Amino acid sequence: MHVEQLLKDKGRDVVAVQPHRTLAEAIKTLSDRRIGAVVVMGADGALVGILSERDIIRALGAHGSAALNNAVSSVMTAKVVTCRPQTSVDELMEIMTTGRFRHVPVVEDGRVSGIVSIGDVVKFRVAAIEAESQAMRDYIAMA
Ligand code: AMP
Numbered sequence: 001m002h003v004e005q006l007l008k009d010k011g012r013d014v015v016a017v018q019p020h021r022t023l024a025e026a027i028k029t030l031s032d033r034r035i036g037a038v039v040v041m042g043a044d045g046a047l048v049g050i051l052s053e054r055d056i057i058r059a060l061g062a063h064g065s066a067a068l069n070n071a072v073s074s075v076m077t078a079k080v081v082t083c084r085p086q087t088s089v090d091e092l093m094e095i096m097t098t099g100r101f102r103h104v105p106v107v108e109d110g111r112v113s114g115i116v117s118i119g120d121v122v123k124f125r126v127a128a129i130e131a132e133s134q135a136m137r138d139y140i141a142m143a
Contacts, residue, residue, distance in 0.1 A: 002085065003083055003085050003086070003089065003116055004086065006116050006124055007106065007113075007116070009124070010114075011114075012113055014039060014113070014115055015033050015035060015115075016040065016041040016112075017039075018043065018072070019048055019076070020072070020073065021072050022068065022070065022071065023069070023070050023071075024069065026056070026072050027056060030053065036117065037050055037051060037052035037053070037115075037117070038051050040073070047080060047105060047112050048073070048078065049077055050076060050080045050103060050105065051076040052103060055076060055077065056075065059075045080105060081095060083095060083104050083105075084106065084107060084108065085113070089124060089125075092104060096118055102117055102119075103115060103117050103118075104117075
C-alpha cells in the first residue's frame, strides 16, 4: 500500500503558513484546524519548512511568552523530509521512525500535494489488521 491510498482516505488538504508570520499566528492556525503541524511556504508556494507543536513548546521553553512574537522562520525546521504518493506505507513508517517526527509532506511535481501524519498511518494499519482478522474469521466459519 502507498501514500496515495492514505491521501485518498484523508484528503489532500494542506494547511500552510508563511515564514514571516508570528508564532502566535501559527498557533491560532494549528488550534483552529485542530492539527499538530503546518508546512511553511513562501509566497511562491515553495516549501521552506515545517512547524510542529514540538517546535513551539521548545521556543516557549527557551524564551517564554516573548517567543510568541518571533517569526515562524526562526522556529521551524528548514530541512524538511518529504515523501511521494508512490512511497510505500512501510517506507513512510521507516522515515518517521528514523527521523523521529510524526508529519511528512507529500511532494508531487515539485509541489506539496498533501501531508500525512502518524495518526493517518496508525488508522490505516488498524483498518488493515481488522480486515485481515475478519477475513480469517470468515474463512474459519466456512470451514
Ligand atoms: P513532530 O513529531 O512532527 O511534531 O515533529 C518533531 C520535530 O521534527 C519538530 O522539530 C519538527 O519541526 C520536525 N519535523 C516534523 N516533520 C518533519 C519532516 N517531515 N522533516 C523534517 N523535520 C520534521
